[in-house]
Amino acid sequence: MISARARILLLLLVVMTAALAAVAGTTRSILLRDLEHRVDRLLAQETREFASLYERGVDPETSRPFTDPERLLTVFLERQYADPDEELLGLVRQRDGPKQLVQPRDLTMSQPLENDKAGRRAIFESGDRTGSLDRPSGEVRWAKVGIGAKEEPDAAAFVVAIHTEREREQVSDVFVIMLMISAMALVVVSAIGWAVAGRILAPVRLVGQTAAQLTEQDLTRRIPVRGRADRDETAALAATFNAMLDRLERAFAAQREFVDDAGHELRTPITIVRGHLELMGDDPAEREETLRLVTDELDRMTRIVEDLLLLAKAERPDFVEPEPVQLAELTADVFVKARTLGERDWELSEVAEGEMRLDPQRVTQAMVQLAQNAVQHTAPGGRIRIGSRTAEGHVELYVADSGPGIPPQDADLIFERFRRGTARRGSRGGGAGLGLAIVKAIAEGHRGHVELSPTEGGGATFTLILQEGL
Incomplete structure (x- = not known):
């Protein structure tokens, strides 16, 4: 099976290959199009210059308009200098084929038209004014201007021919060079992509390695977090x-x-x-x-x-099931249920107003447990106050007794499981020591906590502080 690292690199190479091939192909097409446009401009320019002389020019020897096509072609060709890969020819009709008039110069193309009788005849006898010849040596683009009278309109012709094979070879060379550069770029990208993919996938591999090394006895291993989790x-x-x-x-x-x-x-x-x-x-x-x-x-x-x-x-997410609760009704229900726990001086000291999302059963369970503890650590007739109040962003429900209180060294200890403090509050506390641990779990399930404080006049006050927004 191909690894994720190899798949990422393969996808990257496919995309890069397609992109580089598209760039090289587009560049070649643009260069060939520019070549065609330049050839068209050169053909049009040369034929316009000849047509201008044909229509308005005069013979320098007679100072009169040209009457002889051969003389017109000769004068024009003597005054021209052809560009590389360009031929300027004058063709005059004769019985055995068109007579050729050429500008004397060194030709750079491999197979000039002046040595190609069949090619000259095809151009001269063509009814088109522009065209191209496909020859083994390459394409020749041409344009001509016919010369003659009414009785013989094509007695002669001026022909400009441009051999494009050399420039097309240059375009092909550029295309090959681009392909070679693209191949080298793919090699470099492959090396960089392999390294980058490995670095990107390193956390994934580390996750797998860490998961493989985890056991029920050792869950302490962690993955180093490098960077910000909200951005990376x-x-x-x-x-x-x-x-x-x-x-x-x-x-x-x-x-x-x-x-x-x-x-x-x-x-x-x-x-x-x-x-x-x-x-x-x-x-x-x-x-x-x-x-x-x-x-x-x-x-x-x-x-x-x-x-x-x-x-x-308590560790499960459904431990607390909040719902809209009227705080006054909840406090009154808790007070009524707590009064049945023992013969004490029960007092509903204050009641919060408003609505809040709580789990009424869990809150009632915690408050009844606190009331039960208060009963266990107060004598008959002892005073126990129950109440609730709201503060900014939370609600407080409390149970205050008039018992012996909690020693400071036991303030945190009593909320642990099976712990009842170094000094028991009274002689009736024979529970397993799980009640306050349950109260703490219920408070934390509401994103709150339990506070212990001394009651004014003696005793202990347990306060559930529960957050809004569950």
Whole structure:
């Protein structure tokens, strides 16, 4: 199979060959056309000069108009000097053929008409005033002016003949030279094209080599991006491939993290379940207690698996499905659902107005999770405030509690998976540590983030900052 580099070079050579052949052919046609035009002008000029003498000239010996055609031709030819490749002849009719009067000079053509009796007869007896003779030595273009009286209108004739073979050979030589130059140009273009094609295709080859070297264990290789991706297609290709590798690396990292986290977190409840089942005796009360503990651990494993699957889905583009949402209605719905989580002093502090494109189910899930955390870390009757407000280009939804708050060293730690901080907020926090990681994933799915700040008077305030324009 022909490589892409060879195909590019072959296409380039085909185009260049066609272009150079067209240039050479056009140049040859132009030169031949110019030759024809110049020959036509010379023939017309010589015949006009003779016709002028024939019509208005006088014999220098008698000072009277010419009456003898032979005398007219002789006088005219003696005063002319022919150009190279040009013959000026005077032909007078006789019984054995036209008598020839020529200007004495050295002829440069290979086969002059003065030595070609058949050619002179053909021109003299032709009814045309201009024409051409095709001879083995080349083409001869001619024009003539007839001389005579009414009774014998073609008793004599002035003939100008131009031999074009030498100039046509020059045109052919130019054409051959152009073809040779074109051939050398094709060789040079081939070398340059091969190098340029290799340089252009280098990123493509590098993409192939990088793809061949990628494994699930090593997704760190990247292609160097040279140039600006918005102006250079090869740089754009490299940048696009690197972005794809980034997504693959994140996907594999999420997969490995999911497997590691699931294995780590599920190992403990599985061990507990197995231990209790192995130690279970025949006592009905003991069996009932063991069944209760096993069921509780299985429920905890189910919650962990569901939360891990949700976090894995957060990497997918359809994790968030935005739609137009009335912010006031969304805030009120969240408040109503949160009030059922525990006996607390619930307060709807403020409500944002307007419409925004959000995923109402995901936002509600995040806010309910924050409210659940607030319930777990406040005592019965403790104050929990829920509200929303708009700012330039984004909306803020928050949950503020009156619990013990979050130590500064745990501010970033609590948003990681299976991490609940170095100091637990209260005695009720027995979750797997995935709730705030889910809240963070939902915020990032809306091109936003989660902020943690202390509540005035004590406690913690979690704020979802969600961007417009999804």
